[in-house]
Amino acid sequence: IHRAYFVPPDQYPDGGGEPDRHSEGFAPSTKLMFAVMERLSSLDLQAARRVIDNWDREGWTLYRRLWAAAARNPALVDSGEVAAFLIELSDREFWWASAYPEFAELRALRWATLSTDDQNCIEQRILRGEPAKLIPSRIEKSDRAGYRDHHVFVELRRIQAAGGNLTDKGQK
Incomplete structure (x- = not known):
């Protein structure tokens, strides 16, 4: 997984696209999970914080990466x-x-x-x-x-x- 979130088109490298566009399995699932949390945060900030707090950051690097991506938003962390x-x-x-x-x-x-x-x-x-x-x-x-x-x-x-x-x- 190159990124734990969908990379917006304005951040694509020249001649490229979404970093995980050819991936299957964990990459699209992870990006979907992050997108759902991001959408939830726009509807119910407290619910999104509870989701983030439940990610097992100590046990899984993937959750640590998801948490870090979410923590870019000061309203969430x-x-x-x-x-x-x-x-x-x-x-x-x-x-x-x-x-x-x-x-x-x-x-x-x-x-x-x-x-x-x-x-x-x-x-x-x-x-x-x-x-x-x-x-x-x-x-x-x-x-x-x-x-x-x-x-x-x-x-x-x-x-x-x-x-x-x-x-x-x-x-x-």
Whole structure:
């Protein structure tokens, strides 16, 4: 599953379409479940929150991704919960935006709603860079620092592109 929600046409890559358009099974079912929750939130916000709260985020990565996609909407999930979720992400979930795009999107889109302390905590984690254990072995040892710096740059730019402000250290 490339995305836990239907990607709107204005976000399609050039020459492409919905990322999961050729998928069967979990992808369309997951997207339908998210669409139903999204529609429910427009009708009954409290009911949608109850649905989100019942997703087994501890047991299933798919529910974690669905929750993160829903948490992009500040009316559904408060900033404290978002911060706790982002801070508690495993290294793999935090850094592998291609496998967990909803987590990186949530971090960028909700950055401005997080407390300064939570922003600083997450920014420090980004500035430390991706742990060595996650850097693919195919990357030469001499290229690992550049690989890490590139990922730090991408994550900080993602936050800035979504309108988030970084500390002076983060901006440098």
